[in-house]
Amino acid sequence: MADAARPDGKLVDNIVLFTHALRKAGVRVGTAQVQNALQAVIATGFTRRADFYHALRATLICRQKHLETFHQVFTLFWRDPEFLDRLLQTMLPLMQVAAPPPPKPDAAQRRAAQALWDAAPAKSDPPMREELDMDMRFSWSENEVLRAQDFEQMTAAELVQAEQAICQMTLPAPPVRSRRFVARPTGSRPDLRRMMRRAVRRQGEIDRLALKAPLPRPPDLVAICDISGSMTVYARMMMHFLHALTWSPNKNWGKVHGFTFGTRLTNISRGLAQRDIDAALEVLGRDAPDWQGGTRIGDALRAFNRDWSRRVLGRGAVVLLITDGLERGDINTLRAEAERLSLSCRRLIWLNPLLRWDRFEPKAEGIRTLLPLVDSFHACHSLDSLAGIAAALQGGSEKQRLLAAC
């Protein structure tokens, strides 16, 4: 086969190099696939760029989520000169302060660029993490400020870490016992249908009881996520978390519905359904209109209870509430609505990302109101990584300790 490609000896090398670049960008490509790709390229001929593109794509990519990455790596690798300029602009944003703003990078472009230029000076400084002290209690904004959010694109390493963290994550919620049955020798009910089939095969002899047991079903997950001003630093990580919850293969939960709230409630499930994380982040930043605004948890929960709870909590869903619990609105509304929410879902899990001290005492009124109403409370001591969130959910509930401290 290599002989057939001989006229253009460099092509084989380049295709192999290209697959290496793909691997670095996070696409798993096997050697057999590379071989297929070579055969495909030979079969389609190397005359038209579009043919070449689709031949490679058909052979090297087998998951929808990698299409965008493939496209970017392909465009960069089989480079067109103008593209390089655009890329340089996005990679070195400091160089052109006076120049007109660069066009927005396409989804997955950053990953593609990193795969090709390992040494390239990527934006190395992560967003500064605010050191939060008790002052944050006074840092909400009084007015409703509506703004969209632009997220930094994900790096390949971040994606790998996230996938690992989420795959190993379990929820502090047991599976639901469904009404469906599965054949099991240690089951508790007789499986008459199977018994009869067996009996017919043996001239009507019923030799042993066929048993069945209820099949456990993972609960659906509804994540309600605070995106107000005090949580802004973590917004990107939280959105990544929700996206990973939606897409990572994990049998501990079923469907994922996502909501964000600051001053109003937004259903972001459609955005989360975007397969590529960068595309999803872009939609999420645009969909929710109240990034970095004030916090009205009570009103948001009220809107959720009224408009969505009957639609998404129907099948014993677990609610994951991610908020700092610093309520700006009416405490009585918060109490009533949180109580309703906790009664209508199977389990209410509160993940508080701002409590980073072990000796934290819940002084804020919103926190003291919410705490007795949730089923389990988890403080996330570091929100730098998804592993931190996963670990927080893994650990035991801190509700009792905090309640005692109240």
Place this chain on the structure above:
Amino acid sequence: MASLPATIEDTVDLLATQDYVLGRDLATVVFLALKLGKPLFLEGEAGVGKTQIAKALAGALGRDLIRLQCFEGLDASSAIYEWNFSAQMIAIRTAEAAGQVDRSGLQSELFSEDYLIRRPLLEALSPHPEGPPVLLIDEIDRTDEPFEAFLLEALSDFQITIPELGVIRAETPPIVILTSNRTREVHDALKRRCLYHWVEFPSVERELEILRTHLPDVSETLSQQVVAFVHQLRQEDVFKKPGVAETIDWAKCLIALDAVALTPEVVAGTLGALLKYQDDIARMSGSEVTRLVTEMRAQLALAS
């Protein structure tokens, strides 16, 4: 047996014979569903008459109504068919006692129509003397995705496979109506195969007509007030907006109390017929009811 309606107007008239009052939008969809033989997917708040339309349709066309009430964990044995295990067991024992050893004979006897319990879906596909029945698959959102996926197959081919008997196919497909209260989003693949209609709360005029049809002995003033008040209530921020069924129930309550006109006291006393959540009742009690009644009177005065 009535024949299928030929126009949209015919559909309205046909359902009117069963005291079902419907708007042009719903009539169009129903007409198309009958004409094209497609399943009709109705979604909407509880109590807007989704289930009722299937009953009315079956009554008007003189067809059987077969109802499959969905619930979590609904499976083939309660939706399609089941073998009558106890009867089969007895048959086996009898065969044993009689010393019968013919294995294939036993098998064909045990898995014959005699031992088959027909469940709604199979029933709907079997031939009916009155013509294809109306199959109502109620509250499809209550069941889970696997069953939905199964329905996909059953609704596109109108055939069911029973391993022991073979394929059972409907000669003429039944009229299928699916309803959902949206406690869960039903998958697009199922919706795609159906005609979709979101059933709205009716307009004031239509609701008045419905009320007159169902309760002819309510005075005109009272029914106007009742409908105006309910419409006002639906504008409010309540957890569960009252449906048409609640309006009719409430009007019945008012008749039972011999009320001639709505007063805040009467409304406060019977609010439980309209609002089914304690929060809503608490929110609407006292001055709110007075405000709504005053507004309703002002509106009616303006209209006349």
